[in-house]
Amino acid sequence: MSATLEVRVWRGAAEGRFxxxxxxxxxxxxxxxxxxxxxxxxxxxxxxxFACRVGMCGSCAMTVNGAARWTCRTHVDKxxxxxxxEIAPLRNLPxxxxxxxxxREFFDKWARAQGRFRGRATRKDPFxxxxxxxxxxxxxxxxxxxxxxxVCYASCDVVAANPDYLGPAALNRAWTLAQDExxxxxxxxxxxxxxxxGCHACHTHLSCTERCPKRISPTAGIAxxxxxxxxxxxxxxx
Amino acid sequence: MSFRSETxxxxxxxxxxxxxxxxxxxxxxxxxxxxxxxxxxAEILSRTQGSVAWLSFYTVFVLAVVVHAPIGLRALLGEWxxxxxxxxxxxxxxxxxxxxxxxxxxxxxxxx
Numbered sequence: 001m002s003a004t005l006e007v008r009v010w011r012g013a014a015e016g017r018f019x020x021x022x023x024x025x026x027x028x029x030x031x032x033x034x035x036x037x038x039x040x041x042x043x044x045x046x047x048x049x050f051a052c053r054v055g056m057c058g059s060c061a062m063t064v065n066g067a068a069r070w071t072c073r074t075h076v077d078k079x080x081x082x083x084x085x086e087i088a089p090l091r092n093l094p095x096x097x098x099x100x101x102x103x104r105e106f107f108d109k110w111a112r113a114q115g116r117f118r119g120r121a122t123r124k125d126p127f128x129x130x131x132x133x134x135x136x137x138x139x140x141x142x143x144x145x146x147x148x149x150x151v152c153y154a155s156c157d158v159v160a161a162n163p164d165y166l167g168p169a170a171l172n173r174a175w176t177l178a179q180d181e182x183x184x185x186x187x188x189x190x191x192x193x194x195x196x197x198g199c200h201a202c203h204t205h206l207s208c209t210e211r212c213p214k215r216i217s218p219t220a221g222i223a224x225x226x227x228x229x230x231x232x233x234x235x236x237x238x
Numbered sequence: 239m240s241f242r243s244e245t246x247x248x249x250x251x252x253x254x255x256x257x258x259x260x261x262x263x264x265x266x267x268x269x270x271x272x273x274x275x276x277x278x279x280a281e282i283l284s285r286t287q288g289s290v291a292w293l294s295f296y297t298v299f300v301l302a303v304v305v306h307a308p309i310g311l312r313a314l315l316g317e318w319x320x321x322x323x324x325x326x327x328x329x330x331x332x333x334x335x336x337x338x339x340x341x342x343x344x345x346x347x348x349x350x
Binding site: 158161162191194195196198200201226229230232233234236238 | 239241242244245246248249313316317318322
């Protein structure tokens, strides 16, 4: 292990450049530690975003040596080949400054995909009993741990080619809700995820599945939506 | 285009892909058999001319291409060139017609 890391960090917004920094190397050092060192010890004007530092909040995702990752859960040892790191903001999102992206469009797409639970019961109704063994519940379980970090969205080439595409996270959310037997949005949600910006635009590149830090497979959820939407269209319900 | 039409296009592309999977395999196997067996063009034509079976097979093949290719091209034109809307669909209808004309011309060329 060399004593220092050569780190290139994106500075600026859409227009900008990589600036080089030398950062002392430590045992068990994460990429977030590296960014924090640069801000605290070298250049306090560096803008980046983080909160929990332990892989729970999903706010510290950046592009590290070309791939979107949570910086707090990425050890330098695992990614810094030859002691070099290149740290950039997430792809497919407007850059506010340096390593901070504007996530509004990402979350607006969750709303567009009807990523909101819509119940039909009132507080006077008894609790719904959902069998943990039911297929729908298991399908929902597989995708429900998403914390909205944007890694899948930044890794998706379809989003890059078609900026209207809802993206893996929003579609995964729609899929988990479509599998929730208490949810009442039904066909309305399927309509929201149909069309050229919806689930059928997915080319099954699997980049989202490859990169998801929670090991969710949005691709599997999107495939489920494709089948559900196609079935509804063939039955004339769409 | 409505959500339903967009979705039905996707279904049509999947269904035509399944047909093409079989057609391409049969076509390649036949070509390899014909070439390795040393059949001449005249011998091949003697087998295809008047054969309703080969006419039917290659008609299905061409129709599957006519359905499949323009739908795939539609996504490419949208994503790579940003070409969407009615003009793209009309252009692709013309492309489908061209594929149908050229493909069926070839099919009848070896049938008659």
